[in-house]
Each structure stands twice: as structure tokens, then as C-alpha cells.
Amino acid sequence: MAGSSFGSLFQVTNFGESHGPAIGCVIDGCPPGLALSEADIQPELDRRRPGTSRHVTQRNEPDQVRILSGVYEGLTTGTPICLLIENTDQRSKDYGNLLDTFRPGHADYSYWRKYGLRDPRGGGRSSARLTAPMVAAGAVARKWLREHHGTQFRGCMTQLGPVAIAFEGWEHVHHNPFFAANTSQIAELEAYMDQLRRDGDSIGARIRVEATGVPVGLGEPLFDKLDADIAYALMGINAVKGVEIGAGFGCVTQRGSEHGDALTPEGFASNNAGGVLGGISTGQDLVAEIAIKPTSSIRVPKPSIDRAGQPNAVETFGRHDPCVGIRATPIAEAMLALVVMDHVLRHRAQCGDVQLDQPPIPGARA
Amino acid sequence: MAGSSFGSLFQVTNFGESHGPAIGCVIDGCPPGLALSEADIQPELDRRRPGTSRHVTQRNEPDQVRILSGVYEGLTTGTPICLLIENTDQRSKDYGNLLDTFRPGHADYSYWRKYGLRDPRGGGRSSARLTAPMVAAGAVARKWLREHHGTQFRGCMTQLGPVAIAFEGWEHVHHNPFFAANTSQIAELEAYMDQLRRDGDSIGARIRVEATGVPVGLGEPLFDKLDADIAYALMGINAVKGVEIGAGFGCVTQRGSEHGDALTPEGFASNNAGGVLGGISTGQDLVAEIAIKPTSSIRVPKPSIDRAGQPNAVETFGRHDPCVGIRATPIAEAMLALVVMDHVLRHRAQCGDVQLDQPPIPGARA
């Protein structure tokens, strides 16, 4: 209820702070019998890890995950899986006068107002570092979904500040530090980021995330619609300010005759729906896009106030991502996987395995 | 878990189908002592009601609400409040061959795949009619929030298909059938809708919704962020395909030096955050926008398939909204109210009333 748990049947409880001894999560509800070791999780963590290029924070964290429970002789037992990641590179003194003042656009202020006190070390609980356990939990969900339903997740950056990033192919995403789905714009993106860093400023980004091989029938009809839960999951990622499904905001100017995806014996003729109709998956690819705001930890000075309400200048030093969007792709994939995983379990609770396994309408899984 | 309940502490369980005997909801967790009668709820239902102008469905429903429980001598008792709305104008035969085929862009298909059967009368459970109980529950939350915290909710249409709607003032919203915040474009909007109806087509829309007088400190830090829950609530409204908070997708091209809202002794200097930092309310106005797709029930024929997977033409007759966005404003307001209400109760569970009541930083509630 205090918001550290995600999901209802595949429930992930996240704990830790940026500069505490450790961060991690407990997964409760994982089906038994899944082959699982740290080697299944570590690669996803490595994709999100800081310090992998000059365009992200230089904090040097190995983000080594350890499974503390729930696995016996290489298989999940059905009992809770605790994943632990120790914090090794905390430099608490980097934070200037943040104890007394509030970064504009940062959770410094709202945490302090909510709780009456806060852990200022590296943003404490509000740090994007807490997405690491999400990525770890997502890796478990991804493995199970891949093995049981052939569901896969992928994402890419589609815009970096003013630079729209053309889509050339998913195969490019893993060969550049931006998760860009092309090769032609990498130099442009690097130049943009280098200048930004010199300016001491930060920038927004736009990320696309997809699921393929999605079982039909996932999602609840009224409130826990699959798209509503995707919006919840993605908007919950640090710095996200907008979420679109399928045609998204583009649907505002569409007519019904254009928007509705025609059904044909060979499958859907288009995917304006983004894979969801009436909150329930159709078997088409799930498609979502998110807007990520520029980080608030910048060197450019900005007016603020201190805890007594007096004017103050914020000094942000230390190691920060000039574009938090760059590392957001694996996080968004993980959150989408957690949503799908939870809904698969929810679906089979009420409807059994029947619907998930039945042959779709011929060709309908486009 | 089957998705008919919204909220955790102010929990609203919705039931009914478009053409069943009745629709309604049960509110569990309403604080005791709130003066409440049908007269507090009916006006909000009337704003959402069908048949109020020629631009919405001509179904003639009085949407008369009845309180069945939870109120004694005009005050809520703390026990569940059941709100019942009887369906009076069901014309089940209007639905052509919908039993055998699927409207492109409609939940017909996904419901059938999820459950193996469906109630086709008027869209059954997937009908926008089920937003009426949400509006009714929202009215209860709005009254409590207004009385206890001065929180108010308002919304307007900001775009109807290709027509951007200029904001002139909130006072205009209630004097035209579109919830437009101006007087100068009403004729243009009416002409657009009249032509659309003649075309037998439908169109998308964009709605803005706000809360003012929001207590500081609402929202949970990690997963149940206030903005994540707003995204969940708004994306869960029928036909919504996109949600933005504050600067929304506009933040993609913003630099950090521009995006972060400066804090001054007189309050925040801007509201790119939309009232939320780190998932927690700052006391500024909550601001969200949503994209609503064109309805799938149109006269323009579109290719589809029948339940055997064979090609089929869809015939949609009957009474439909050519722009479901027109009636979406009171619904979005209600859902935002339910989110805020739930988070007020959650906040005081963990933190007590202290934070909510303490004097804000001088001027900080801009």
C-alpha cells in the first residue's frame, strides 16, 4: 500500500536507497519449475548499468545480483525470490547544499513535505538507481514468458531532445549507447550529447517499447485494463511524463473509419490499437511510447528555496545522467514484461489456461 | 483482482452491463460523517448523461441514482455505499450482426477471446455506459475533498479532431455541449460535428483535466506514484490512448534548465511538473491531458471477420456517440478525484494528518 510493490500475482517488492548498503527486490508468486540463476538476470542489469559510456553517469556500479531465496537446485520453487544488489560506489559528499535546498524539478521537495524528513544521499529512494531491481525482476518475468508463451520485449529511443531517430531495424539497438534503432545517426547523437555535457544541462527523450508474441485475452475489462496497467507501469518510471498506446495522441485527429484496425482472415490489417481493445490484448504486438523529462540534476544554476522558504541557489555537483532517457529502454522493457507477466497469471486464475492456449482465429495474431 | 474495483482505501467496485437491469457501484472506505444524498451525485451524472445534445448518443437514460446503503440520517456511516442506476432505455435489437462479427477497433473481439463468450447487448460490459457509476463515485469523493481540503476538479476539451480549442476561461465550459473553454469556437465545433454525423463517421478528441487545492505529499514514491495512478485511472477510461502529466510529451525537447520549475518564496514559478515531483504532489495544480480515440461504432462499412474467421462486413446501427470525447470531461474529472481521494487516505494512514495540515512553505502552493 505504501507503493513499493508492483503487480498482484507476480508481485515485486522493491527496497533500498541509492546510497544505502544494498538495493533489491522480493518476487512473490513466480511459478515453480523455472530454471533460474544469476546468469539469467545479470545481462539485463548490465544493459541498464551506469558507467557504460561517456553519455551516462560515471558512477561505477557493478550491479552484481545475488539470488537469496526461492531457487533450489537451479529451479524456482514457487516461494519468494529475493534478489540483492549491494551498493559499492557511494560518494555521499558529492551533494553540495542539497540537504538544505531543493533542486527544481526534483523529488527533494515533495519527499521532504510528505515524510517530514528525507534521505538526501544520491536522491535516496527517489534515485533512478531503484530501477535496477525492477530490471532484475523483469528478467525473471521475461524468461518465463519467453519459455511459456514465446513473448518477447524490445525497445528503442525514438527521439533525443530535438533529434528524431529514424527506425532502421531492431538489430541496431544493441550496438550503440543510445538504444537507437539505426546506425546513421549515432554520430549526430554523440555530438549532441557532448555539447549538452559541455553546457552542463540535460535533455528529454522519447522511447518506444514493444512486446511480441502476446497471448490473447490479457487484461481486465474495467479498471485493470492492460493498457491502463501499462500506463501505470511506464508512468511510474522515474522522469516519465507521458505514455501513449498504439496511435496514442495521433488518434485525436483520426476518424473512426481510419483508426479501427480491420480484421481479415490473415489477421489485423493495422495496429492503431497498439495490441489492446477494450483493455484486453488482441494478440497483436503491444506498442507503447513514453516521454522522459530532462533530469533535474544539472550544473546550470536555478533559483530555489531552502527549508525555511528563503531564496537559495542550488549547486548540483556529482555524477548525473545528462539524459536519463538513454538508460530508460531496458527499464521500460522490464516494466512492460512485469505487466504482461502479472496479467498472464491473472488471466489463468479466472479463465484457466484454455484461452491462452487455444488456436487463435486463423491468422489473427498478426 | 478481476478489475472491477478501483482504489485501495476508497475502493469503488463497479458492476453492470449496458443493457442489463442495472449498473452501479459499491464504495467501501468512505470516511464517516459526510453529509450525502442523491442530490450530491445526480448533477455530476447529468453532466455525463446521454441525449443532452444532438452531438451525443440519443439513448434516453435518466441515469437516476439511488443510495442503497451506507448513509443514515443524511450522513455516511463509514460502511459501504451502494449506488444503483437502473437501465431504462435498452433497445437490444439495434445491434445488427454484431453477435457474429467484430467491429474493427472495438472490444467485441477481445472480450470474446478472453472469456469464450460475451454479452453483445450495447457492448455489454465494455460500454462507456459503465463510466456512469464512476462519475457517481467521483461525486462522493469530490464532495469530501472539497469539504476537507478545498480540492476541486475541472476539465475541458482542448481539441476536437483537427480543431484546436483555444482556452478563454473555465467559466465557459458549462455553457456549451463540448466542454469547450471558450465561446468563440462553438459554432465551428457544431458545424464540424454535424458534417461528421452526416458522414456516418467518428472522431478523436483531446481533454484537459485539473485539480486545484491539492494537499502536498500525496503519492507513493516507487510504484504508486501519484502520476502513475493518474495515468492508470485516465488510460482506463474507455477509448483513451494517451496520457500526459504537466509538460507531457513536450518535455522531450525541453532542457533541464527550462523544464525544472523554479521554487521561489512566493511559490513555484511554473508548472511543467503538472503538480507532481518524484510521484508526490507538490501542492501545485495537478494537470493532465488525454487523447481519446474515435469510437468504433460507425456507419462507414469496414472489413472484418466472423467468429469462424471468415470475412464479413460489419453493420453498426443504433445510437452511438460520434465523438466519445465530448462526454469524457466529467468522467476524467471523476477519475482524477478518485485517485486524489484514495491517496489522501493512503497518506494519512502512513503519515497521519500532520503533513496534510501543516502550513506549506510560504507561498509554495502556487
Add this chain to the structure above:
Amino acid sequence: MAGSSFGSLFQVTNFGESHGPAIGCVIDGCPPGLALSEADIQPELDRRRPGTSRHVTQRNEPDQVRILSGVYEGLTTGTPICLLIENTDQRSKDYGNLLDTFRPGHADYSYWRKYGLRDPRGGGRSSARLTAPMVAAGAVARKWLREHHGTQFRGCMTQLGPVAIAFEGWEHVHHNPFFAANTSQIAELEAYMDQLRRDGDSIGARIRVEATGVPVGLGEPLFDKLDADIAYALMGINAVKGVEIGAGFGCVTQRGSEHGDALTPEGFASNNAGGVLGGISTGQDLVAEIAIKPTSSIRVPKPSIDRAGQPNAVETFGRHDPCVGIRATPIAEAMLALVVMDHVLRHRAQCGDVQLDQPPIPGARA
């Protein structure tokens, strides 16, 4: 969260007060495709109904149930099922000075302290009348469980005040007003009750409830153990003060060599466990017993205080059950059914249908 919902996946939300316009419940999560009509539910309600013998309250309620949603053409659709029971025989004036004073042993006092106000008509929300919707919801669960797993529920009274009731056979239970499993003691029980009524007093009782044909593997290992959830469900019934599973309090004096139920190729050799080991069902019969206190609404005067804390005499008139235990058997059966139903859905969410369907160890289902 305010406690009007039972279950997580087969979730029953109960509403209403004893003398309000109606009582009822919403079942969310019922699997689709179950044949269901009022005729499946009414017989269970009739078993619990007041006014069926001179030994229970003479309130004359038909308890006619109406299905308002979730069923289409005789089958559940997977959407919420609203069951409504109108109150027809409310005599609010029967309640003497209860508005100002508190019946010893009654919820009058605690409700008033919790909420600061209360609905005194017939006990309001604390009335045993609210068990009617539980019985109705239980009937739905019972039908699904019987059809899908052959699970059945039964119960009987095993003690009425000082009178221990010998068990002769389940077939007797439905042929006397006490749910006694014999024929030889009915006259004794009637005589006891007649004298009690003349005394204007009330008495406790002990009820046994069982489930047969229980799938193996139900229950969560740590906190939502099947027996813990049974204890929660049964202790939650009005007036229950004790719950035992299997050997119950008798195990205090048992040695391990006696208590542990030996496993043999033909099945378990005994059932001290009451069908649950480590919180998980073994496939044996679930067996529980409950203690029900004497009702607090008696004619015998008792000292109390009024709302100002001043001494006062309580006058209870009106129609009351001198032994609420008499009508408790169908309620306890219903609650046990709701627990089993919920755990079947929970089990198949995590583990799929596999375990439930697999052939048990030869003979193990004793």
C-alpha cells in the same frame, strides 16, 4: 480495505444494513461459462432464512435474490455478478432505547466509538442479516467447485449450550431446525430452546463444517495458509469466538507419534490435520469447528451506560435469535466454500491447472 470485500481472486464485496432498502454483494472474478440463475442461489438462502421455525427470529424476510449483472443467457460472462436482496420486513421502532445505550456484548458500543455515529436500526451493519449475501455468494462458489472439482460442503451443529449433539449421519441434518446430525436428540433440543425463550435469555453453540473432494495443493505457504484463511473466514462470522482445524485444541495433549496422520498407499490413516499440512490442502476432507457466543439481544436486563457514560438499563425488545448458532451452519459452509474457491483460483494462477488435475498418489485422497 474497509473490510467489506472477501477474497482476492473470487472477490465478494458485501453491502447493506439490516433495515436499509436492500442488502447484497458483488462477486468479481467468477470464471466465465458457469450456468447460473437465481434458482441456484435461493435454496441456500432459504436454509439461512429467518422465520423458518419457532427457535429463530420471527422476522419475516423472503430473502429473494435477484441477479443484476454478470450473467448473459444463463451463463456467467466473467464480469461482476451483483446479487440484490431487498429488505421487506423492517420494524425500526422495535429498538427501545438502543439509540442512547449499548447492549453488553454487542457491537453498539464499538461501532459508535469507531465511526462517531452509527445506524442503530436492527444493528445496522453489524446485524447477522449481512450474512445473507455471503450465503448467496457461497452458493455461486459451491456450484462452480462442485462442477469443476467435485468439491462439496456440509455442516452440522455439534453442541447447543450444555447439550452435546451426537453424530449419527449427515442425512439427518436437513430434517430438523437445528442442523443436528441425528434424530434422537431433536426433542431434547426443542425443549431446551423453549425453556430458554421463556427465560428471555440466549445460548452459545458449536458448529462443525467440512469440505469433501478438495483439490490437493490449495493454500499459500507462509501467510495465506489455507487454515489461516479458514480461521479468518469463520472467525469473521458474527458471534464466532473460536475456530479449530482438525484435532484443534485437542492437539495440545497429543504426542507427535499420535497426532501425525500416517500416509499409506491407500491414503492417510487418520485426519488430525483436518486436511491441511503446512497451510496447504492434502486432499483429505477439510474439517473445522467453531464456537458461537450467545447473542447479546436478550430480555434479561443487564447494566450498561449511555453515550455520556452514565449508568443505564438496556431494554431489548423486538425479534431476535435466542441462539444465533442455529442459523450458522449454512453460513459457515458458505464461508468455507468462498475460501476454497479463492484458493483454487490462486493456485491455478501460480501453478496452472497441472497440479489440481494430476492423479493423486494412489489412494492418497482418503
Add this chain to the structure above:
Amino acid sequence: MAGSSFGSLFQVTNFGESHGPAIGCVIDGCPPGLALSEADIQPELDRRRPGTSRHVTQRNEPDQVRILSGVYEGLTTGTPICLLIENTDQRSKDYGNLLDTFRPGHADYSYWRKYGLRDPRGGGRSSARLTAPMVAAGAVARKWLREHHGTQFRGCMTQLGPVAIAFEGWEHVHHNPFFAANTSQIAELEAYMDQLRRDGDSIGARIRVEATGVPVGLGEPLFDKLDADIAYALMGINAVKGVEIGAGFGCVTQRGSEHGDALTPEGFASNNAGGVLGGISTGQDLVAEIAIKPTSSIRVPKPSIDRAGQPNAVETFGRHDPCVGIRATPIAEAMLALVVMDHVLRHRAQCGDVQLDQPPIPGARA
């Protein structure tokens, strides 16, 4: 949903297995500002710790707790508190042929049937070792409740097998290994246990647990009654087979004129209710008793079957508690504290702090 989380607002998620690397829990929802360190938790763990007398298991675990998150500069921050206890003394080979056979009365069988596989090391997840994190979480709740409401928890053994233990005074409980509230019977209890150990057998016990200084108004009226949640919490403790509140099973033979606790200007005249009326606390002491079965890990041989359903003899060696009831007192106290803590937060969510803080009816808090 998979049952590893306890509570709704003060939510404790438990993880780990008896012989895995570590056990622990995550507390989500703890109010901010509570002074907390390991020193507040360790003493409660030490009370439950194995190896403290010759009458309990000789496993030598220091049960050293470490706070991994949620505390900053000695105060809880409102974010999740992870408590970690490393397992140091695992002797996995002590377990004879348990991999292939099932101890009568043990969860070996039901786990294997539920999940299709199990961790047999020391009982895996079903081990009573998993109560250590419950005791640790309970210590946090106890500190907060003591500081904010003066609520305190205490318990004692009231029966050890055939030996009824007379109550002389709470001050004796901490001066003998049995949590007996007297000094006169300790020798008798020691002699009984020594003989039992020589027999290679085990025995049941009966435990009483109480809370004093309980706020009035805790508990939800219908399903999450305070006594129902206490029954759930206590029945969920390993080996518990029965739970009573107040008069418990004794109420079966009570008349209403005897059972109902008279209210006087000086407070309640008796406590048959055990502190709960209509599911809501009255401010009187909460009083519950539990029955604990004899452990199934005994040296006395007993018939069983192996995984193929063939007859087999169970050999249990290793270190076991001959009476698990001996260490159950601090566990029961902890679970009662977790229930009360959760309901305090739930109460103030719906009703605010008002009711909890208001002056009780003069003398009513007896």
C-alpha cells in the same frame, strides 16, 4: 497473493528458506520518524532464538539482524525497511531419507503436491525458522505502537501437553525457558520435557497472548474484523490448530446474560469479549489463546509412503524442537502486534486520528 506478505498498510513481505543463504523481510508502510536500529529488534529475536535451553532445537543460530534500508540517521524515512538475517548453521545432511519420503503431519507432502518440487533442506520454506523475520517485523510494530499509543504485548504458555500451567504473574514469564507465568511448576515442566526427549517424541501446547493499551475502534465491521484478522495471523503460525478470542470455546455453554460484558461508568465489568465487539476493539485488553500441535519431526518411527506411493519408513534425525510451542510465545506476540499495527493505520486512513485520540467514555478502557 502468493502469501508471503502480511498486512495491508504495514505490509511485511517475508522471504527465505531454512537452509538458504539468508532469511528476512521487507516492511512497507512504516510511518516515518520512528527511531529505529538493530538494537530495537535483536532482543525480540533473541527471545525466539534456537539453542537457548536444552528443551529446544540445538541449532546454533545467532539470528543477527541487519537493517538494509528505510532508516536514515537513526529514523525511519517512510520507505521500505529491509531486515536481513543470514543463515549460519545449516547442516543439510541431517535429513535422512526425507527427500524421498514424507513425515506424517509435516508439510513435506503438501508442498511437493502443490509445486511439483520442494526444497527439503530443513523443511525449506515450511520451517519454523521463517517466523524469525515475523518476530523482527513485530518488534518494529511494537516500538511504534508503544510510543504512539502505549500499546504493549505479552504472552505465556498456559498448558504443556497434559500439564496445565497456573498463572501467577507476568513477571515470571521471562525467567524460565517455557514462558510460564509462574515459578512453582518449572521443575515439573523440565522433568516432563526431559522424559519426552528420551522418548524421542513431541508434544502440543497452549499459549495465551494479550495486548494492553489498545486503541478503541480498530477493526473493520464485516470481513476484516479485528478478531478475524487475529485468527488469521495466529492460525498462520506454524503448527497452530486452534484459536480462541476471549471466552473462546467456553462461550458455547454460556448464556447471554452471563457472556455479555456489562458496561459501567468505571469500565467493562468483565472481558468475555476478549477486547472485541462486532469485530471492533473496545479498548479492553485483547486476549487470545492458541493450540499448537506436536511437531512432526520425531524419532519415533511412523508409516509413510515415498514419492511413488510405496510404503516407506520415515527416519527423522537432526535437531528439532520437541515442543514447538515453547518458542511460540514471542512469535504469537509479534503476530498480534502486526495485526494491531495494521489496523491502527487502516483506522486512521478512514477515520483520521480523531477517534483514536478522543477521550474514551470515562473509565471505559478497563
